[in-house]
Amino acid sequence: MKFTKYHALGNDYIVIAPNELDHDMTSAEIKTICDRHYGVGSDGVLYGPLPSASCDFKLRIFNPDGSEAEKSGNGLRIFSRYLWDTKLVTHDTFSIETKGGEVKATVHAEGKRVTVDMGKVRYTHGSDHSLAIRKETIQIADQTFVGYRASVGNPHFVIPVQQLSADLAHQYGPLIEQDARFENRTNVQFLKVLDRHTIQIEIWERGAGYTLASGSSSTAAAGVACGLGLCDEIISVNMPGGEIKISLDQDLFATMQGAVCKIANGELAMEALEDYRNTF
Numbered sequence: 001m002k003f004t005k006y007h008a009l010g011n012d013y014i015v016i017a018p019n020e021l022d023h024d025m026t027s028a029e030i031k032t033i034c035d036r037h038y039g040v041g042s043d044g045v046l047y048g049p050l051p052s053a054s055c056d057f058k059l060r061i062f063n064p065d066g067s068e069a070e071k072s073g074n075g076l077r078i079f080s081r082y083l084w085d086t087k088l089v090t091h092d093t094f095s096i097e098t099k100g101g102e103v104k105a106t107v108h109a110e111g112k113r114v115t116v117d118m119g120k121v122r123y124t125h126g127s128d129h130s131l132a133i134r135k136e137t138i139q140i141a142d143q144t145f146v147g148y149r150a151s152v153g154n155p156h157f158v159i160p161v162q163q164l165s166a167d168l169a170h171q172y173g174p175l176i177e178q179d180a181r182f183e184n185r186t187n188v189q190f191l192k193v194l195d196r197h198t199i200q201i202e203i204w205e206r207g208a209g210y211t212l213a214s215g216s217s218s219t220a221a222a223g224v225a226c227g228l229g230l231c232d233e234i235i236s237v238n239m240p241g242g243e244i245k246i247s248l249d250q251d252l253f254a255t256m257q258g259a260v261c262k263i264a265n266g267e268l269a270m271e272a273l274e275d276y277r278n279t280f
């Protein structure tokens with residue numbers, strides 16, 4: 001099975017075209033492909049392009065635990081680069097349908113940078129678009145955190161802190177991700193505001209764990225920082241893997257821009273997928 005691997009600021013994805021398989025990918029196959037010992041290894045699978053009735057392309061996004069995500073900012077930037085590299089697009093702006101809504105992507109610098117319109121940041125995990133930003137207190141192990149829900153199609157819980165560290169994400173991220181108050185689990189970001197145009201985040205992703213960067217997390221965290229009046233509408237989001245630029249309009253529609261790097265074209269032996277019965 002042919003694949004193409006890219007990373008966006010260290011958040012790596014494997015692109016698999018549907019014609020590489022004679023069936024829809026199973027959860028066990030996704031887990032195997034993403035496994036860094038039994039498979040190729042990645043923070044997720046991008047399965048596409050699929051036909052769309054409303055957009056130029058449709059994309060399905062899967063986490064390493066086999067769950068399907070409504071949106072992935074880095075995944076969308078990588079998929080846009082893939083479409084450019086494989087000449088499936090003849091112009092630099094095109095639309096992509098995801099489970100979490102339709103987005104517009106624009107490729108720059110031969111695909112080394114991609115801009116994606118991520119849609120509206122909403123301060124809820126449900127479908128209610130009208131909710132204002134709302135403070136929530138969550139008791140996790142020995143800690144009480146104050147955080148804010150946000151969604152860009154996928155769910156996020158953003159926790160402003162004074163002392164930011166990767167340890168916070170590793171120690172509390174998995175517990176918050178699975179907390180019963182989040183009906184579909186949640187992505188988690190710990191946020192430090194550096195100035196009105198710069199934030200720093202540490203990320204624990206739903207279904208993927210600790211990642212070096214995340215486009216939808218960057219968008220959600222920037223939306224919360226803006227909603228709290230701590231940042232203006234153009235925000236640089238610093239993460240361990242690098243920087244993403246977010247711009248928000250007055251209705252909180254977000255545009256995200258960042259780098260994409262191609263890693264490899266590859267061929268996964270079907271034996272690895274058959275072996276998964278002994279693995280997962």
Ligand SMILES: N[C@H](CCC[C@H](N)C(=O)O)C(=O)O
Nearest residue numbers: 069072073074154214215216
């Ligand atoms: N784990 C996320 C999807 C990937 C998000 C992240 N890789 C990004 O770039 O937005 C979820 O289940 O919602």
